[in-house]
Amino acid sequence: MGSPPVVQVQNLSVLRDGLLAVDGVSFALARETDTALVGPNGAGKSTLVAALLGLLPRSGGSVRILGQELGPAGELPRSVRSQIAYLPQTLALQGRFPLTVSEFVGFGFDLPGLNLAWLGGGSRGRRQAIQQALQRTGCGDLGVRLLSELSGGQLKRVLLAFCVVRPRRLLVLDEAQAGLDVPSTEQFHQLLLELRRQEGWTVLQVSHDLEMVRRSCDQVLCLNRRLRCSGSPDHALSPERLLELYGPNVVPYRHQHNHAGAQRP
Amino acid sequence: MTDLTAIRSVLAEPFMQRALLGGLLTGGLGGLLGSFAVLRQLSFFSDALGHSALLGISLGILLGINPTLVLIPFAVLFALLVNQLVSRSGLPADALLNIVYSTSLAFAVVALSLVETYRGGIQQLLFGDILGISWQDLAVIAVLLVAAIAYLALSLRAQVLLTLNSDLAGAFGVGASRHHLAFIVLLAVVVAVSIKAVGVLLISAFVVIPACAGRLLSRRFSVYSLVSAGLGGGCALLGLLGSGLTNLPSGPCVVIVQFAGFLLALMVSQMSRRPTATAEPAEHRIPGAGPAAPGSR
Numbered sequence: 112m113g114s115p116p117v118v119q120v121q122n123l124s125v126l127r128d129g130l131l132a133v134d135g136v137s138f139a140l141a142r143e144t145d146t147a148l149v150g151p152n153g154a155g156k157s158t159l160v161a162a163l164l165g166l167l168p169r170s171g172g173s174v175r176i177l178g179q180e181l182g183p184a185g186e187l188p189r190s191v192r193s194q195i196a197y198l199p200q201t202l203a204l205q206g207r208f209p210l211t212v213s214e215f216v217g218f219g220f221d222l223p224g225l226n227l228a229w230l231g232g233g234s235r236g237r238r239q240a241i242q243q244a245l246q247r248t249g250c251g252d253l254g255v256r257l258l259s260e261l262s263g264g265q266l267k268r269v270l271l272a273f274c275v276v277r278p279r280r281l282l283v284l285d286e287a288q289a290g291l292d293v294p295s296t297e298q299f300h301q302l303l304l305e306l307r308r309q310e311g312w313t314v315l316q317v318s319h320d321l322e323m324v325r326r327s328c329d330q331v332l333c334l335n336r337r338l339r340c341s342g343s344p345d346h347a348l349s350p351e352r353l354l355e356l357y358g359p360n361v362v363p364y365r366h367q368h369n370h371a372g373a374q375r376p
Numbered sequence: 377m378t379d380l381t382a383i384r385s386v387l388a389e390p391f392m393q394r395a396l397l398g399g400l401l402t403g404g405l406g407g408l409l410g411s412f413a414v415l416r417q418l419s420f421f422s423d424a425l426g427h428s429a430l431l432g433i434s435l436g437i438l439l440g441i442n443p444t445l446v447l448i449p450f451a452v453l454f455a456l457l458v459n460q461l462v463s464r465s466g467l468p469a470d471a472l473l474n475i476v477y478s479t480s481l482a483f484a485v486v487a488l489s490l491v492e493t494y495r496g497g498i499q500q501l502l503f504g505d506i507l508g509i510s511w512q513d514l515a516v517i518a519v520l521l522v523a524a525i526a527y528l529a530l531s532l533r534a535q536v537l538l539t540l541n542s543d544l545a546g547a548f549g550v551g552a553s554r555h556h557l558a559f560i561v562l563l564a565v566v567v568a569v570s571i572k573a574v575g576v577l578l579i580s581a582f583v584v585i586p587a588c589a590g591r592l593l594s595r596r597f598s599v600y601s602l603v604s605a606g607l608g609g610g611c612a613l614l615g616l617l618g619s620g621l622t623n624l625p626s627g628p629c630v631v632i633v634q635f636a637g638f639l640l641a642l643m644v645s646q647m648s649r650r651p652t653a654t655a656e657p658a659e660h661r662i663p664g665a666g667p668a669a670p671g672s673r
Contacts, residue, residue, distance in 0.1 A: 185546070204540070211597075214597055229598065
């Protein structure tokens with residue numbers, strides 16, 4: 112018998128601005144798997160993620176994370192909440208934001224609740240954890256830089272350092288690669304893959320990059336207010352399913368050949 | 377020597393000692409709260425609160441209740457109502473705040489015009505009367521400063537994450553709406569308590585100017601909040617001293633010194649700004665974003 116799922120969603124419904132944005136969705140995330148949540152704009156992907164994390168109230172259904180029922184107002188025991196990491200699309204870093212990369216990553220190490228763990232840079236263990244997290248994400252030389260000075264690619268890696276600075280079980284990404292160019296997206300996914308294996312993360316990622324989803328995810332959830340289909344990438348991203356999900360304007364493209372050893376003409 | 381004697385005689389006056397202490401505490405409190413308010417784009421909110429305070433004072437006078445007693449509950453209630461309006465109306469916050477503060481100002485002036493005894497005192501309300509600050513007022517401000525330092529220090533992680541992204545904060549265990557409300561209430565109380573010293577028109581300067589100067593001078597968040605508070609308190613001291621020596625109005629003198637401090641901070645930050653130390657490899661850049669430069673995002 113396998114281990115219980117990290118996330119179990121049953122018949123989840125969410126009202127947003129008076130409309131049913133997510134309608135009766137059920138799925139499970141098995142331990143240490145990578146699941147993609149795909150669907151057209153306005154399909155309710157971010158709403159589902161927000162409800163799953165307890166950031167939005169549910170109008171129906173239930174969510175269990177690491178065996179604990181999510182409360183009506185998003186309550187989870189602190190021991191479970193500290194096992195969850197989340198990567199948003201953007202941070203509000205308008206203008207010069209006085210926060211260094213090390214300080215920010217340190218807040219990822221600290222537990223929720225009122226405390227003075229940050230005072231003077233924190234304990235030796237905290238400082239070491241920050242340094243290791245920065246090293247592991249290729250941000251070793253960015254510690255003293257301001258968060259607002261970083262490029263998009265650097266910021267995403269720092270966000271991963273924020274997640275990896277403390278052991279966690281579940282990582283949720285909401286279009287985390289949005290705004291990155293092709294090489295930065297590739298680099299980000301390589302890093303994510305590596306960290307996922309090392310940390311044993313269970314990953315749920317909202318993505319529009321179907322090629323990446325096909326290559327690296329174990330399970331795909333196709334959402335358009337309701338769960339239209341789910342399963343392996345080959346099953347869920349078949350041309351027929353994509354046609355059903357996105358309509359006739361989407362032409363599925365499959366990048367099949369291998370670049371290794373390729374020569375320029 | 378004459379100047380030193382003049383300073384000594386100014387400092388010897390008990391009302392001036394109270395005013396200087398009041399300026400130090402109020403300025404420090406404004407700078408501390410401002411360091412968070414500015415980053416959360418709540419500086420206009422503090423301005424609107426300041427203008428609404430005039431309405432609270434007017435209502436107190438009209439009803440025959442001590443305005444100071446009315447002001448704090450009025451400001452808190454007003455802040456919570458405006459916060460609800462901003463989150464529920466779907467209108468841009470700055471437009472809504474503009475409507476609220478100009479309307480409350482209009483009602484306040486009409487209310488004051490109905491009270492014969494207060495016609496001459498409107499300038500004190502607008503620009504403050506820090507020289508009239510009492511020991512009781514000082515005690516309230518000191519308690520508030522200690523409470524603000526304790527709350528902001530203990531919840532620094534929550535405050536920073538909330539400023540960066542409320543979903544990020546919530547996912548990492550921060551009670552986002554609880555902390556947002558607590559901060560709004562704290563800001564309202566600080567504005568209400570500082571009105572007597574600073575005045576309705578100048579209160580937003582106490583919140584915004586030291587924080588902006590601090591932002592130019594600091595890289596670490598904790599240092600930034602301390603620098604902002606220090607600049608707020610220091611500028612208030614210098615401004616009041618200048619006011620005492622020149623017999624110019626105290627509130628405006630403080631704001632002028634704050635502005636001078638801001639210009640100085642701007643110059644220092646421009647001079648110390650170096651080109652980005654580590655040039656970013658081309659493969660990390662977002663197309664069209666150009667080189668990563670301070671404040672470029």
